[in-house]
Amino acid sequence: GAGVSQSPSNKVTEKGKDVELRCDPISGHTALYWYRQSLGQGLEFLIYFQGNSAPDKSGLPSDRFSAERTGGSVSTLTIQRTQQEDSAVYLCASSGTGLNTGELFFGEGSRLTVL
């Protein structure tokens, strides 16, 4: 696609429910990142995928968070048993090779509100 696509753009859920957030990276980009941006806070790294390598999950805040990337393209971030502190904007970014190796392109984000 032309850019990084994320869905849903907004999600309101009740505490304790599970949610899935989807990211469709730029076609051909091998690297995919998830970041979280909480109100008044900076961007917090969550997880990184690169090709077929094992993902770096070091930024996931708890075992309620998981992510997968199928076929080296679309990624899904899953939050189980959501808590109010999970409310944030979840941003996905992808990066490819070429002239500007390492340049990250972000999607519009998924705003999660846990009531």
Place this chain on the structure above:
Amino acid sequence: KQEVTQIPAALSVPEGENLVLNCSFTDSAIYNLQWFRQDPGKGLTSLLLIQSSQREQTSGRLNASLDKSSGRSTLYIAASQPGDSATYLCAVRMDSSYKLIFGSGTRLLVRP
């Protein structure tokens, strides 16, 4: 541990002014540095990427410089316009990692 600082946190200028946003980092072993803008309720838009071997990059009215040895980068915006109003974020990627470490941003308001 790398720390990225952006000063000022907020800036308000009249339209037409040239302005400079600052970004500093504590560890000079960076792979690249990237400047983004973020409009309210939106994602991040990449503005400029500077590789560690480069000194500056230009795009239109924007010019970003990098001084690795002093741990500084500046984003220069010429002839500012109200449409430039946004939060500007810088982020560094270390030689030893692929993660971007973000500053807390400078919130810019350009008054008509």
